[in-house]
Amino acid sequence: MNDYVPPPEFMPSEAGWGCTFVGFEEREFTKRIAESVHGIIWALLEVGYDLSRLEGITVSARYAESLAELDRGFETSAPLAPTQEYGTGMAMAAPIVREGKIMSRLMLDASIGVALLSEIEQERSFGLCTAVHELAHVFDLANKDKAFPGVLLKPYPGPILEVEMFKLSSLAWDEYFTTEQSARLRPASLDDCDEVLETALDDLLARLAEARRAFFTHRDFGRVFREMSTTMQILLKFSAYVLGTLDGLGRGDEYGPKSGDKIRASRFQTTFDSLRQALRQMASTYPTWQGVEAFAPLRAVAQRALEAEGLHLAMTDDGQMNIWVLHPENFTPQQHMAASLGQPI
Template sequence: MDEEPVPPPSLPAGAAIELRGWHTEDTDVARLFANRLMALTSDYSRWLDLSRLSRIILSYDYRAALAEVQGVGGQPNIATSNEFGDGAAMAVLTEVDGELKSVLVVWTPLIVRMFDEEDSLEKRISVQSYVHELVHVDDQAFLDKTYPGGASAMRQRDERHGALLGIVAPAHAEFSATSRTANMEPTTGFEFVGLLKKAILDVIADVRLQRRLYRVGTLKLEGFWFWIEERCRFIFQSLGYALGHAHGILESDDADEEIKERYRAAVGEIEGMELGWLVSETRSALRPLALQAQWTGLEVFDPLIGVAERLLNTFGVFTRLENDVLYVDIPLTGWNDF
């Protein structure tokens, strides 16, 4: 029986690695790590579309490196950072000479164990974390190649649509990357599910506190909206991580049945919580995005935006468009609500 031919690498010949600093003074070891990483990236590019990847930046000062990369439209790139944790890698879509390119920025300690001689949990997580970011690059290429007019042609319908889209988009991005890398280390998803559980539990009390501050005038409307927008975005990002990893394991023929049952139980526990409806509704809303053969427009996000609207309404926050301007209404309620 003939074996299927191995596809050629999609990684551009001009793609480069920038290694900023190393944990030892041995430059030969650092250079070897960079060379091996480039070889591994090229190998993965046979199955992932990395044709848009132009640079890989490894840095011990992740925030500074990320801030130097200008995203499409001049948007600042800010690492995720809150009481739940800090981001350590990001695939940034940039524009170079009129063409869209991806730049991968990684905090070096996140992947430094990738080429350890001995197998270990740390090594598997390092590889999984890196390939997770490569999947983001693959998704960015898919978006740019199939969206009508290319990714640069994406336009929000109005200011309200853009705000809600910004809240829910991380759910799709992380669901895709996490589901496709789940089997590289099946157990990492339990941390994602635990993070989602904590984020949902904490937001209920935190919203009550922020609404109380708004009620007494300590917090202005703009400040409250900024806070609730960021918190909801993080919840949807956490939903993407947790549901994506669980989906990847539950749909795998190779995953251990005991691991699968643990994921069913862990996700089921969240479904039984006060905001547990988020699980089933987000999962259903992500389905059209996960199954699309090509991008046809941003309307595919509408079901997910509907979930975000329900969440905001649950928190007593209502958005509307008036004269093409986003208005946020937070009706004052009785003290018993707090």
């Protein structure tokens, strides 16, 4: 029998254990879902997860509505919404602020709660893997807030180029870590995330190329930067899902079973391999990071990835950022000073 008791400072508060159910009528059913989620939380506490920043749990039959209505505790430009990139999101560890402290609320679509109680192993493992993945986000957010306090959910404290590359690349770490942590619970998750990358790869590379070509018609440096950085962010994130799952399954030197051939045959292979190295470098010192410089390897990958697509960035001596867009036919590069220090595009 395991008599291990997690340290009190790792435990969610009494409120953090609370489950709110939206759109459910049968009380006994919701009680079973809550017990299942609590069992997962307790198991993670026993292996050393700090879940003290878990503010609570919502399981909703109206998931999109519940996300939109969540009180974040800080000003945002738009309400939360399920991800819609090549699939619809069904779970999220939503960052919030309560009494000045960064917390997370676990938001689950009702289908995840139902899956946790399923008698079908494939469905139950999907629900378990999803819940652990999101609770790993809770753990990771707490660790980052300790490593660089006063930085998260605020303007990034650095030169404009670092700001933009952090914004572009940080999601890759988030998804690498959480998929690495949850992969062993459902090895089939590799097929799922790899299929997304394989499906999206050609489209995203085409979008990058088209944004670059379109620049030579509209000549808007802010627009081409936004379009290319947003697309590259998605591509790095989808790649990180696959890389994290491979590492979690002990298959770290491999490529995805479906996306691998496409990546090796594309101009993206160098970026993919560099991303793997950068994420492993960050993981080697996690969670004892000493500030935002822990993300320097990932920022460098993001900048080189844009350069490989024809968008070159450089800091000036006076703290501004220059953008060069290389013509697809290798004509004379266009150059423009597009943003100044402290004013992200």
